[in-house]
Amino acid sequence: MFNKCHQRWRTLCPALVLGLSFAVAPAAGAADGKALRIGWTAWSDAEAVTNIAKQVIEQKLGYKVELVMTDIGLQYQGVAKGQLDVMLMxxxxxxxxAYWDKLxxxxxxxxxxxxxxxxxxxxPAYVPEAQLNSIADLGKPEVQKQLKNQVQGIDxxxxxxxxxxxxxxxxxxxNYKLxxxxxxxxxxxxxxxxxRKEWIVVTTWTPHWMFSKYKLRYLQDPNQALGGAEAIHAIARKGFEQDFPKAAAFISNFKIPLADLEGIMLRAKDTxxxxxxxxxxxSHPDMLEKWLKDVK
Known part of the structure; x- marks a missing residue:
C-alpha cells in the first residue's frame, strides 16, 4: 500500500509506520489533541512544501503533525474518506x-x-535535436534503437x-515500454x-532540481498529450477548517514562488x-507573515 522509504527520505520513515493505521483510523480534530495528518509523496517538490508546512504548523501554530507517505491516488482517497486531513500536491x-472528478x-x-x-x-542536451526534438520523433527506427524502446518513468x-x-x-x-x-x-x-553519454527519455516535471544539476531539455509535445501549465493545490477533508482552524488559515495563504521552491530542492539534495x-x-519573515496573516 505504501511506497518503500528510500534512504534519502529515511528521516521521515516513521510516517510509514504511522500510516499503517491509515485504512482504519479516521483523522481526528485538534480538540482531542490528535495530530494533523498530512499525506505526501516522495517527489522533490512535495517533500519541500510538506516540510515547510509541517514546521510552520508545529512551531508557529502549536499542532502536532504526522506525515503519511503514500501513493498519490491513496492520498486523494484518504482525504476524501477523512483518513488524512490534507495533501499538498x-x-x-x-x-x-481523474482523481478530482471522482472525489x-x-x-x-x-x-x-x-x-x-x-x-x-x-x-539530456547532448541528444541531437535534429534526431530527437519531439515525442513524435520516438517513432523513428534509429531513435528507438538508441532508446531501446524505453521511457523511464516514476511511481x-x-x-x-x-x-x-x-x-x-x-x-x-x-512498442515502447514505460x-x-x-x-x-x-x-x-x-x-x-x-x-555514459547514452540516450534516455525520462518523465519529469517542473519544478525539479535536476534541471539545475543537468543540462536537459523537454521534448516538444505537439499533441499536448501531457497537458500545459498547471497549478498545484492544497486539498483538505471536509471539516478540516473547523477542526484545525489555524492550520486551515495558514494553508489557505501558503504560497511559494516557483524559483524559491526550485532553490530549496537543489540545496536540499546536498543537505x-x-x-x-x-x-x-x-530567512523569509515577510513570507511567513503573509502565510499567517489570517491566523487567529
Whole structure:
C-alpha cells in the first residue's frame, strides 16, 4: 500500500509506520489533541512544501503533525474518506483530473500553492535535436534503437504516468515500454545515462532540481498529450477548517514562488529538506507573515 522509504527520505520513515493505521483510523480534530495528518509523496517538490508546512504548523501554530507517505491516488482517497486531513500536491486542472472528478464532492480546495508547473518528457542536451526534438520523433527506427524502446518513468500511481501512458497511445508508440520507479530511481537512471553519454527519455516535471544539476531539455509535445501549465493545490477533508482552524488559515495563504521552491530542492539534495525548510522560513519573515496573516 505504501511506497518503500528510500534512504534519502529515511528521516521521515516513521510516517510509514504511522500510516499503517491509515485504512482504519479516521483523522481526528485538534480538540482531542490528535495530530494533523498530512499525506505526501516522495517527489522533490512535495517533500519541500510538506516540510515547510509541517514546521510552520508545529512551531508557529502549536499542532502536532504526522506525515503519511503514500501513493498519490491513496492520498486523494484518504482525504476524501477523512483518513488524512490534507495533501499538498494536487495537480490541476489536467494531471489529477481523474482523481478530482471522482472525489471532488468529498474534498475541499484550499487554494494554489504554486503555479506554472509543467509535466513533460526530457532528454539530456547532448541528444541531437535534429534526431530527437519531439515525442513524435520516438517513432523513428534509429531513435528507438538508441532508446531501446524505453521511457523511464516514476511511481505508477502518479498522474504523470497516467498522462505518459496516454502520450504513448497518442503518438502510436505501442512498442515502447514505460518503466516504473520512484522519483529517485528516475534520477539515478538519468545520472547513469549521462555519465555514459547514452540516450534516455525520462518523465519529469517542473519544478525539479535536476534541471539545475543537468543540462536537459523537454521534448516538444505537439499533441499536448501531457497537458500545459498547471497549478498545484492544497486539498483538505471536509471539516478540516473547523477542526484545525489555524492550520486551515495558514494553508489557505501558503504560497511559494516557483524559483524559491526550485532553490530549496537543489540545496536540499546536498543537505536535507528539513534543514532547507528551516532555513527558508528563517530567512523569509515577510513570507511567513503573509502565510499567517489570517491566523487567529
Amino acid at each position: 494536487s495537480w490541476l486542472p489536467t494531471t489529477h483530473k 471532488s464532492g468529498e474534498l475541499v480546495d484550499m487554494g494554489v500553492l504554486y503555479d506554472n508547473a509543467k509535466l513533460g518528457w526530457a532528454v 505508477p500511481g502518479a498522474g504523470l504516468m497516467k498522462a505518459s501512458e496516454g502520450a504513448l497511445k497518442s503518438y502510436k508508440l505501442d 518503466q516504473t520507479g520512484s522519483d529517485a530511481a528516475m534520477v539515478i537512471a538519468l545520472d547513469r545515462a549521462i555519465k 536535507s529538506y528539513e534543514k532547507e525548510a528551516t532555513a527558508y522560513i528563517k
